[in-house]
Amino acid sequence: MKKLILLSLLFIFSCSENTKKENQFQYFIDVDINGDYTSYFEKLSDEYKDALKFKYKTTEIGIVYDSIIEEKKEFHNFITNNEIILKNFIIDSIESTEENYRLIKYRVSMYDTKQNAKLFKDRILIESTYNGEKKYTPYDLKLTPKIDSIINDRISSNLIVKAHDLLKFKEYNSNNSDFEKIKNRFSKYVSYLESNDLKLLEFIYPPILETLLINSNQTEFTHKQKLELIEYIISSRNSQEMKFKRFLINQFDEIDCIAQKESYILDYAIDIENNIYIQGKAIVIKDNNNFYFIEADLEELKQNFENIFDQNTIDCLEFLLGK
Incomplete structure (x- = not known):
């Protein structure tokens, strides 16, 4: 059970052109699996990097990068040692009224092979596109408490409202008689x-x-x-x-x-x-x-x-x- 709690805390932390783009996105969210922190860091938005600077009380981008590696390394080791099996997949996305922004909801599904336990976490990414380049802002108030104020100042408070709404768990419904x-x-x-x-x-x-x-x-x-x-x-x-x-x-x-x-x-x-x-x-x-x-x-x-x-x-x- 202690390991399960640790893992849940770590959670807190022939192709067409469209297919290629989705594969690039998949590679980004699979950073805990592939361990390519440099590529992941390059895809993070300036807004998110600024929120991390606030979190780690630094202006040094190198310290922010090292902190991300330290934050993710133990989780990555669990995966490479086959102690946990991790899968990430998109479950929803909406275009924002703010130009060049999209909200993406994806699910991180984890299976603990030793404890035979399954956890999943729903996450939100804000995708921004400028000059054909896509950048991502992981939306998580627990990870980056300053993120709301930064989004409000630089983008729109409307985006925050939509992110909160998208993150809500959508419980299944059915017209089945039983x-x-x-x-x-x-x-x-x-x-x-x-x-x-x-x-x-x-x-x-x-x-x-x-x-x-x-x-x-x-x-x-x-x-x-x-x-x-x-x-x-x-x-x-x-x-x-x-x-x-x-x-x-x-x-x-x-x-x-x-x-x-x-x-x-x-x-x-x-x-x-x-x-x-x-x-x-x-x-x-x-x-x-x-x-x-x-x-x-x-x-x-x-x-x-x-x-x-x-x-x-x-x-x-x-x-x-x-x-």
């Missing part, structure tokens, strides 16, 4: 997760509870066993060091992996802070006109519930969850 019911039930499920309420057991797929009873040669759980089961279910989320602000639905897909059952994959995000999220996935099964949630831990399903989920089902889920 989606609203699942969304409401997921909200209750989360509230019981956070309060250690025994009602959480009402959201667990009944065949899983039945299997646990059979394996323990019992017909029902004792009160103590129920509490232990609840503690086990929420143990992966328990942390005094990371506070979960919100659970947000990121994606929702109907699947046909589970025979004779309506089922879905619910991709959700747990908001930590500063637009950093823990990624989670749940399998949702409709049974007797109710919806149940199974955290998408395929290894546990293989080891303990093969009587419920056969190999074909696991293979299907593995394929879909790996997307």
